Amino acid sequence: MPLAVELEGVSFAYRPRQPVLTGVDLAVEEGEFVAVAGPNGGGKTTLVRLALGLARPQSGTARLYGEPAHSFSRRDALGYVPQRAQLGTQGPVTVREVVSAGRLARGSLLGPLRRGDRAIVDEAIADVGLTALADAPLGNLSGGQQQRAFIAKAFAGEPSLLVLDEPTAGVDAESQDALARLLDRLRRDRRVTTLYVSHEFGAVEDIVERLVLVRGGIVFDGPPRTLPAEWHDPSHAHARD
Amino acid sequence: MLETEFMRLAFATGAVVGLLAPAVGFFLVQRNMSLIGDGIGHTAFAGVAVGYLLGVAPVVTALLAAVAGAVGVEWLRSRRRAAGDQALALLFYTGLAAGVVLASSAGAFNVDLFSFLFGSILTVTRGDLVLVTVLGVGGLVTIGLLYRALAGVVVDEEGARVAGVPVAALNVLVAGLAGLTIGLSMQIVGILLIAALMVLPVIAAGRVAWSMRSSVLLAMGIGVASVFAGLTVAYYADLPPGGAIVLAAAAAFGVTSLLEAARAHR
Numbered sequence: 001m002p003l004a005v006e007l008e009g010v011s012f013a014y015r016p017r018q019p020v021l022t023g024v025d026l027a028v029e030e031g032e033f034v035a036v037a038g039p040n041g042g043g044k045t046t047l048v049r050l051a052l053g054l055a056r057p058q059s060g061t062a063r064l065y066g067e068p069a070h071s072f073s074r075r076d077a078l079g080y081v082p083q084r085a086q087l088g089t090q091g092p093v094t095v096r097e098v099v100s101a102g103r104l105a106r107g108s109l110l111g112p113l114r115r116g117d118r119a120i121v122d123e124a125i126a127d128v129g130l131t132a133l134a135d136a137p138l139g140n141l142s143g144g145q146q147q148r149a150f151i152a153k154a155f156a157g158e159p160s161l162l163v164l165d166e167p168t169a170g171v172d173a174e175s176q177d178a179l180a181r182l183l184d185r186l187r188r189d190r191r192v193t194t195l196y197v198s199h200e201f202g203a204v205e206d207i208v209e210r211l212v213l214v215r216g217g218i219v220f221d222g223p224p225r226t227l228p229a230e231w232h233d234p235s236h237a238h239a240r241d
Numbered sequence: 242m243l244e245t246e247f248m249r250l251a252f253a254t255g256a257v258v259g260l261l262a263p264a265v266g267f268f269l270v271q272r273n274m275s276l277i278g279d280g281i282g283h284t285a286f287a288g289v290a291v292g293y294l295l296g297v298a299p300v301v302t303a304l305l306a307a308v309a310g311a312v313g314v315e316w317l318r319s320r321r322r323a324a325g326d327q328a329l330a331l332l333f334y335t336g337l338a339a340g341v342v343l344a345s346s347a348g349a350f351n352v353d354l355f356s357f358l359f360g361s362i363l364t365v366t367r368g369d370l371v372l373v374t375v376l377g378v379g380g381l382v383t384i385g386l387l388y389r390a391l392a393g394v395v396v397d398e399e400g401a402r403v404a405g406v407p408v409a410a411l412n413v414l415v416a417g418l419a420g421l422t423i424g425l426s427m428q429i430v431g432i433l434l435i436a437a438l439m440v441l442p443v444i445a446a447g448r449v450a451w452s453m454r455s456s457v458l459l460a461m462g463i464g465v466a467s468v469f470a471g472l473t474v475a476y477y478a479d480l481p482p483g484g485a486i487v488l489a490a491a492a493a494f495g496v497t498s499l500l501e502a503a504r505a506h507r
Contacts, residue, residue, distance in 0.1 A: 052403055075405025082399055091271055091443075093396060094452045101393035105404035109390040137451055153397065157404055 002065070004030045004161050004193040005051045009060035012046055020046045022217050024060070030160070031191040033183070035201050035224070038214035044197045045083055047214055048163050051195070052080060064161070076105035079159030081150050083166045083197075092137045095130050095149045096121065102156030124156040125149075127182050129175065144171040151179065155186075162186070165197045176203035183207065242476050251362040251429060251472055251482070254370050257377035258426040258438070259465035263446075264384050265418045266439025267457050270447075271395040277314060277416075278436025280329045281423045283336030284310030286432050288424075289357045290343035299357065300369060303432075304376075304424030310336060311420030315413050360431035360483030362475055373425045380418050391415065392453055429468070431483030438464060441490035448497035449504075463493045 005028040013019040021043040028034050038044045049055045050062050053069030062069040065077070072078075079102070102124065103117045113121065125134050128148040138146055151167055162183075168176045180203040186192040187207065201208055201224075211227060213220035220227060242248050269277055288306025292299030310332050317328035344350055356364050384391065394401050394411050402408045419439070426435045446459035471486025478485070 054399070054403065075403065078403050078405075080400055080403040082397075091447045091456050092450045092452055097392065097453050098396050100389070101396040101401070102404075104390060104393040104401060104406050109406070110386050112389065135452070150397070150400075153400065 002030050003063070004028050004032070004065060005195070006063040006066075007047075007051060007057075007060065008063075010050055010057040010062055011059045012043075012050060012055065012057050019216070021050070021214075024050075024218055026051075026212065026218060026221070028193060028195065030193050031187065032210060033187050033194045033196065033204075033207055034210045034212055035204065035208040036195055036197040036212045036214060037199065037201070042215040043217075044214045045165055048165055048195055048197055052078060052163060076157065077160040078105075079154035079157045079162040081147075081154045081162075081164045081167050083169075092139065094135050094137055095125060095141070095152075096134045098138060098149045099125050099152045099156050102153035105157050120158065121156050124152040127155055128152040129178055144175055147171050148175060148179075155182075158190075159192060161193045161195075163195045163197070166199070167196070168198060168200065168203060173203075180204045180207065242473065247363055247365065248472070248476060250365040250367065250370050252469065254365050254373045255429050255468035255472055255486075256465055257373050257381075258422075258429050259468035260461045261377045261380050261422050262426055262430075262435070262438040263442040263460035263464035264381060264457060265415065265422045267443045267460055268391055268395060268415045269419060270440055270443045272415075274329075275440045276436065277311070277329055277419060278423060278439045280314060280332035280336065281307050281311045281420050282427070282432045282435055283333050283340065284420075285336075285423050285427055286340035286358070287336045287343060289354065289427075289432070290340045290347060290349060293347035293349035293354075294343055300372065300424070300428065303357070303427060304421065306336075307424040308417050308420035311416040311423075312413055315416035319409055319412060356431075357427055358431050358433050359481040360427070360429050360434065360486070362429070362472060362482050364428050369428060376421060377425055380421055383414070383418065387411070387414070388457075395453070429472075429482055430486055431481065434483040434487045437487040438467065438490060441487065441494055442467060445490065445494040445497045448494070448501040463490065463497075467493060 005026065007024050007026040010021060010024040011019055012021045024047065036044050036047065050057055051069060053062065053064065053072055056070050064072040067073060099121050100113055103113060103121060107117065125131055128151055130145065130148055130152065133141060138149060147167065154162060167179065183194060183204060184207045187194060196204060208224055210222065211224045212218055269275060285303040285307040288303035289299040292302035314328045314332045344354055390406060390411055393406060394408055398408055422439065423435050426438065430438050442460040442463035445463050446456050450456035450459050467490040468486050470489040472482050474480065474485040475482035
């Protein structure tokens with residue numbers, strides 16, 4: 001099975017002698033749904049940033065579909081919902097404008113969206129249940145609805161690899177269930193590889209095939225049911241203290 | 242008023258400037274770089290002084306200096322060689338100091354120089370109008386064609402970077418357009434006040450706009466209206482146009498703030 005994400009012996013530090021990640025090996029096959037968990041400051045977000053080529057490891061290699069992650073040539077295949085996704089602007093922006101930005105990677109940067117692209121944007125908005133609010137300013141929406149708009153933006157790019165960093169933070173239970181159903185459909189119908197970073201996997205526990213626990217390195221990698229009892233609350237820093 | 246050629250030239254040039262400045266300024270304001278126009282303006286001042294020193298049209302040298310300064314500050318910012326405000330401070334003070342030294346060397350501390358600093362409705366020539374129209378319309382067409390990409394970077398710069406959108410090139414383009422706008426606008430509005438015409442209409446529009454697109458279009462409308470109102474007041478009251486134009490834009494902010502408050506109380 002071809003690999004979508006491959007980290008080999010990866011180490012990274014923001015400051016000298018204060019490593020965030022050490023000796024990370026991770027191979028994610030195409031079509032896999034991988035949950036990434038760990039305590040705050042454990043390096044989850046750094047791991048996905050390295051995997052996406054947004055940061056370069058100080059040692060080791062990071063690859064996307066066999067290419068070095070930092071110079072990956074098919075970036076339009078990537079969808080990313082950053083942690084606490086926020087607008088880069090304080091000005092008024094509608095849900096549709098946010099989601100339309102997700103089509104930028106596909107096709108030309110010039111001119112308005114084509115009809116086919118607009119249909120995909122509408123579909124992505126419908127998938128997250130925001131059709132009735134498509135032309136509402138994002139600032140008028142709840143935190144959860146804003147997060148759903150950013151998730152729709154990632155869907156609109158029709159990614160092969162989807163990385164969601166804490167996608168359900170501030171999202172109500174009903175929306176979490178809807179997101180889980182959608183992610184399951186993407187995985188089954190389009191074989192979208194998914195890295196799902198979270199503290200909480202209640203909504204997606206039925207579709208998680210593999211759990212990766214990050215705490216300065218990868219301390220567990222396997223099916224959730226084989227998770228040792230000592231790690232059963234992997235989100236907490238004291239889990240192994 | 243419009244029977245005089247200099248006013249027709251000022252209004253025609255002002256129309257292009259009034260549309261272009263807020264259109265470019267929108268993308269600076271959204272990236273919290275509202276004050277970059279001031280820094281670029283001071284570089285343009287150095288460019289004017291170079292023009293006097295070399296005996297070349299100051300508009301051309303100012304235009305080149307403004308574009309170079311804008312691209313330079315974006316380069317410093319993007320390479321993290323200097324934080325955003327430090328890069329701006331470098332540009333701001335170096336430009337101003339170079340302008341003072343060069344203008345003094347050229348013996349150009351005179352009324353002509355002040356017309357560049359504060360704007361003058363008497364200085365626009367037919368040649369200037371052609372230059373402003375060609376380059377200004379070129380700038381507006383560029384923004385129109387790349388609007389979706391520029392807006393996408395404003396919405397989520399990191400997401401755009403992950404998806405392979407050429408974010409760095411688009412940021413340099415915006416900086417270059419800011420330099421172009423300042424170079425083209427300085428005769429009407431003046432180097433010291435042009436940044437305000439890039440920023441105030443955008444802030445005013447943001448009070449009542451409902452989407453990003455409506456913000457840009459409203460800001461452009463407020464920009465043109467401010468230029469026309471300011472030029473009219475400047476003509477009848479014998480004032481420097483730059484101040485009158487910027488005060489008109491500030492008044493527009495007052496009006497849209499009242500409209501926003503009225504809407505909130507409905």
